[in-house]
Amino acid sequence: MNLRLTQLGEKAKTIVRVGDTSFGDGLAIIAGPCSVESERQLMETAVAVKAAGAQMLRGGVFKPRTSPYSFQGLGLKGLKILDKARAATGLPIVTEVLDTRDVSWVSEYADVLQIGARNMQNFSLLKEAGKSSRAVLLKRGMYSTIEEWLNCAEYILNEGNPNVILCERGIRSFETYTRNTLDLSSVPAVKELTHLPVIVDPSHGTGRLSLIEPMSAAAVAAGADGLIVEVHINPAEALSDKDQALTPQQFSDLVRKVRGLKKFMQEGS
């Protein structure tokens, strides 16, 4: 592997700090809806995930949908709603950017820019995000090897942005029961290859409500530095990914369990 800037060498592990949250030191939990749909939906979800122990709020305003006729996101209106939710809860915001033209102005609203699985190898977008002062959450592409994923992180670091958080979100396989095959072996693999923090998305990684909690626990056991989980105040009405959205109560139970597991692991080490 021809890694330069991301390679774990003599260099200490990178800790990406966003507000009071650290990625690479403890367990950072991000939660929120797949999409920002309305002020009420986002605000209620934000308050609920904060009460349940989330440290950061997610919410897409530009949605990379399979069909052009599906809900595409609220754009700037959605960013303004995220801004209000941050002001109300104190939670930093992570949101996806799809287009190079949006990186600089979205950076004025977002605390962390997400580059989604479908754009992992969009090299222009990676370079633009590399010029931003915001941390970047880089999801693994659904057809990408670990080497390809890490090379994409190199693109961002190479432009001068050291704050990259990797995110395993599952890869396509022959399996159809799950939405994706959540490759948790990538977590310890990435940790032996690079100094960057890595988190896991069990929502897109499984697409199934019943699997989110066990796979979150497995991710923590595998050494993940955090989780990003989809939560909706009323999952049945979600405009995107409703089959994988936890209720705030389900999310609260998950947080309690994974934090207990993390503590157990830290005590044992």
Ligand code: PEP
């Ligand atoms: C998302 O997190 O909203 C998303 C679209 O995820 P992914 O890029 O992993 O499919």
Ligand code: MN
């Ligand atoms: Mn989603």
